Amino acid sequence: MKKAALRKEFLQKRKEADEHWLIEKNVLIAQNLEKFIQNNQFKTLHTFLPQLGSREIHTSYIVELFRVSFPNMRIAAPYIIPGTREMEHYLLTPHTNLVINQWRIPEPDPLTSEKIQPQEIDIVLVPLLAFDRKGYRVGYGGGYYDRFLPQTRPECIKMGLSFFEEVQEIEDIDEYDIALDLCITPERVYNFND
Structure with missing residues (x-):
């Protein structure tokens, strides 16, 4: 299937x-991720924050757990x-002031948060x-x-989080698409480097 059809189907799901x-x-996703993190020495984890009301993976829960x-x-x-x-990247601490952007996504306030560089990141959710x-x-x-991931170090792990299991193939991949190293679902951890 093509991206547009998959996007529509999985938003509906x-x-x-x-x-x-x-x-x-x-x-279950948080537990699988926690097990994976326990077996690795990561100094800096980068996570997206879920759009308010979107039913995305609840990474705020993962942040609190971690x-x-x-x-x-x-x-x-x-x-x-x-x-x-383009994105900038800021540390997320218990004291970070979050602001809501135009897409209703919480973000660290750049005026009061500590900025970090993409090269400092060990794993990106x-x-x-x-x-x-x-x-x-x-x-x-x-x-x-697609713009941010090439700015990280080659050994930085790119990890997806998904409620649903894999599809067979995304047909319209282009030169800007970057494959994940791993993806965590409620059932398992997919490793695409094996």
């Missing part, structure tokens, strides 16, 4: 999902530079709607992560 199902799947489980790990989140398709067996993903169509 998420919209129709039962609230209890979503809560259960969020917890603050307890991995107190020495730094957590960062993106800030979209207004009028561009990448938002997506669907992914295929090669690790390519369907995002929301803005291209923000």
Whole structure:
């Protein structure tokens, strides 16, 4: 299938999902991610924050869990530079002031938050709607992560989080699409480098 069709299908699937199902799947994703993180030495994790009311993966829950489980790990989140398709990255601490952008996404306030560079990041949690067996993903169509991910170090892990399992193939992959290294679902961890 093509990205536009997959985007529509998976937005609809998420919209129709039962609230209890979503809560259960969020917890399972967080547990699978926590197990993965325990076996690795990451200093800085970058995460997207869910759009308010969107039924995205509840990364705010993951952030709270990780603050307890991995107190020495730094957590960062993106800030979209207004009028561009570029992002800056700021540490997310219990004291970070969050502002809501025009898409209703919470972001660290760039005036009061500590900025970090993409090269400092060890693992990026990448938002997506669907992914295929090669690790390519369907995002929301803005291209923000396609611009951001090449700025990270080659060894930085690009990890998707998905409520749903893989699709066979995304047909319209182009030269700007960057494959994930891993994707975590409620059922398993997909490793695309094996």
